[in-house]
Amino acid sequence: MKNKYSIFSLIKNAFSQHENWKQAWSDPEPKREYEAIIIGGGGHGLATAYYLAKKHNMRNIAVLEKGWIGGGNTGRNTTIIRSNYLWDASAGLYDHALKIWENLSQELNYNIMFSQRGVMNLAHNLQDVRDLKRRTHANRLNGIDAVWLDTDQVKEFCPIINTSPDIRYPVLGGTLQRRAGTARHDAVAWGYARGANEMGVDIIQNCEVKGIKRNGDQVEGVETSKGFIKTKKIGVVAAGHSSVIANMAGLKLPLESKPLQALVSEPVKPIIDTVVMSNAVHAYVSQSDKGELVIGAGTDAYISYTQRGSHDVVEGTLKAILELYPIFSRMKMLRQWGGIVDICPDASPIISKTNIKGLYFNCGWGTGGFKATPGSGDLFAHTIANDEPHKLNAAFNLNRFVSGDLVDEHGAAAVAH
Amino acid sequence: MFLINCPYCGERDQSEFSCGGEAHIIRPKQPTELSDDQWAEYLFMRKNIKGVQFERWNHAHGCRKWFNMVRDTSNDKIHAVYKMGEKPPVE
Numbered sequence: 281m282k283n284k285y286s287i288f289s290l291i292k293n294a295f296s297q298h299e300n301w302k303q304a305w306s307d308p309e310p311k312r313e314y315e316a317i318i319i320g321g322g323g324h325g326l327a328t329a330y331y332l333a334k335k336h337n338m339r340n341i342a343v344l345e346k347g348w349i350g351g352g353n354t355g356r357n358t359t360i361i362r363s364n365y366l367w368d369a370s371a372g373l374y375d376h377a378l379k380i381w382e383n384l385s386q387e388l389n390y391n392i393m394f395s396q397r398g399v400m401n402l403a404h405n406l407q408d409v410r411d412l413k414r415r416t417h418a419n420r421l422n423g424i425d426a427v428w429l430d431t432d433q434v435k436e437f438c439p440i441i442n443t444s445p446d447i448r449y450p451v452l453g454g455t456l457q458r459r460a461g462t463a464r465h466d467a468v469a470w471g472y473a474r475g476a477n478e479m480g481v482d483i484i485q486n487c488e489v490k491g492i493k494r495n496g497d498q499v500e501g502v503e504t505s506k507g508f509i510k511t512k513k514i515g516v517v518a519a520g521h522s523s524v525i526a527n528m529a530g531l532k533l534p535l536e537s538k539p540l541q542a543l544v545s546e547p548v549k550p551i552i553d554t555v556v557m558s559n560a561v562h563a564y565v566s567q568s569d570k571g572e573l574v575i576g577a578g579t580d581a582y583i584s585y586t587q588r589g590s591h592d593v594v595e596g597t598l599k600a601i602l603e604l605y606p607i608f609s610r611m612k613m614l615r616q617w618g619g620i621v622d623i624c625p626d627a628s629p630i631i632s633k634t635n636i637k638g639l640y641f642n643c644g645w646g647t648g649g650f651k652a653t654p655g656s657g658d659l660f661a662h663t664i665a666n667d668e669p670h671k672l673n674a675a676f677n678l679n680r681f682v683s684g685d686l687v688d689e690h691g692a693a694a695v696a697h
Numbered sequence: 698m699f700l701i702n703c704p705y706c707g708e709r710d711q712s713e714f715s716c717g718g719e720a721h722i723i724r725p726k727q728p729t730e731l732s733d734d735q736w737a738e739y740l741f742m743r744k745n746i747k748g749v750q751f752e753r754w755n756h757a758h759g760c761r762k763w764f765n766m767v768r769d770t771s772n773d774k775i776h777a778v779y780k781m782g783e784k785p786p787v788e
Binding site (some may be wrong): 333521523533534537583584585586590623625684 | 744750
């Protein structure tokens, strides 16, 4: 590695007031032709490029990003990582990602601040208890760590939760995945960008895709704000804008794009050292290293590309947060924002070929794509390089909407939609 | 977040309404003769337009009637509201 980061490079650069660090990735003009083009420079897109270069030796490739890398949903999510999904196919997919997360800082030589602080999912009614216990058993059969906690154990694990039996939605227990946690989301994009760029991948920012050129059933290139670029393989990783790109190629996807909101509070001293999610009352919270409470709200129930979201959605989430954590009642919220999430009818992603040759889609991650970033990139790279899916993403093809072989994960997706 | 002019009740807050998604998707007349591809198209495939879109809404916390709406999904501006069965406005 050319510019290896280490304690020695840190000391060396301290002598020059940290003014001589080399640029972590270059900023080139696009070439006229590439072996493959990835549309979308978020975590998933950059990871795809990284693994295409690293594992499949495809180095004459480019990532096109209409804004700046990591500026979309990669920089807008609540950074939660877990793999406690119900079905075998999902367990395989998300745990594949979690295993990569565990060594990712070392692999990328970039501190992504992965913190396995555990994720707890609360149950508030008898059906929740049954569903979550079932999910715990399913997880353990798939080799994923998961335990059921009763109300007292929930209180012991996270003492600030109000476990009083007379609140509107009392805490009847919860599940805990200890290997789960959080990571620094920007660092994930930057680490992959640096790694990919070092192997020769061009990362082209401020380059918006305007059209996809086809010759019959084969893609020929992309029309962009920086001119036409020729290529035979296009991997689309455009999250909320996947349908917009699909429409350019004359394709329809089973997606609906909706705003999903999150907010952070003023920073305070450490008060919650884990991630707590509640599906039924729709509130989840963790604390960032800066001390801010990171709170995830729900989606607006209509299609919109506005990157805002409605006030009543935030209000509902904060009501739930206050009932579960009365201690937060006087906290002030600092920032609120929205991202556009592409939601599939079965709340599972699509990592798939299409009926157009050379056109691949990685989309439909909906409200929970961040956790899968490394696994998604790895499997999508495999799909693009070999023109066929890896066994771990075979179930997540586009054809499942025709065959009916859906992967229904509405229960394990933390945001109700 | 926006105001919707319900054709039956007048202007109300969007939170009173629920969205029924893309409008003018016609239920197949002879479901038994549909292929799997046609079913997938009817059930799942959506235009998901960024821009002017025709969609169905229901005044769930009001008159509970369905109606159609033309809305720009890139800025949430509403261009037209019209009753079920009425012809969609031409731009």
